[in-house]
């Protein structure tokens with residue numbers, strides 16, 4: 001036999017994405033031609049200065065914004081032209097998304113916020129309750145189960161938002177600064193949790209300003225002015241450098 005082995009398509013393939021925002025009468029270019037492929041099981045950190053286009057890119061990858069130009073492919077299927085209802089189904093089934101604002105339901109307790117998301121993802125009442133308990137424990141939120149979002153710190157709200165994003169054990173997690181407001185202990189806990197989901201097969205795209213969070217990824221994509229300025233693998237540190245919970249203690253941007 002000759003020829004190359006057939007290769008499976010990447011989980012995500014962005015091809016020359018362009019997107020501007022309208023501010024008053026002015027068009028602000030945010031993403032100016034980004035091509036990026038993310039393979040199944042990868043953990044990609046997206047970094048770059050404020051205004052570089054990171055959040056816009058994440059919204060494009062999750063179908064929450066449509067590109068002005070370019071194409072987006074998910075598992076070999078073109079998705080940038082899907083209707084909103086189809087995108088919503090896709091997100092419910094395969095994506096976990098956590099954005100800076102958190103988007104918690106303010107009239108519901110922490111536990112209900114998580115359980116309701118599980119029910120909406122199609123779980124039975126019993127499975128949803130089990131999943132809720134598991135995530136409350138995983139994220140160190142059990143003591144806040146009955147609290148409302150208004151009674152939480154910024155960091156706690158972010159952890160509830162992360163719990164909701166992970167409820168359906170997503171194939172692909174898109175996370176925008178999930179450690180942005182956290183103290184160093186909570187940051188370590190959230191990064192350890194992301195590492196665990198990654199080890200179990202979840203593909204992660206993480207927007208972060210935090211070098212420590214970025215060093216948890218396999219690969220760091222740096223944006224500048226709406227374009228990719230650098231795309232580098234994070235080298236595997238020697239095992240002795242890893243902390244017990246799996247988060248890399250040493251920042252080593254290889255490439």
Ligand SMILES: Nc1ncnc2c1ncn2[C@@H]1O[C@H](COP(=O)(O)OP(=O)(O)OP(=O)(O)O)[C@@H](O)[C@H]1O
Nearest residue numbers: 021022023028030049050051052053054055056057
């Ligand atoms: N809804 C919007 N309306 C108008 N302009 C926007 C909007 N969202 C983003 N922008 C502009 O688009 C550009 C890219 O913004 P984006 O939020 O994607 O950057 P970012 O890298 O995520 O920034 P940060 O790190 O501060 O969150 C910026 O110039 C920003 O001001």
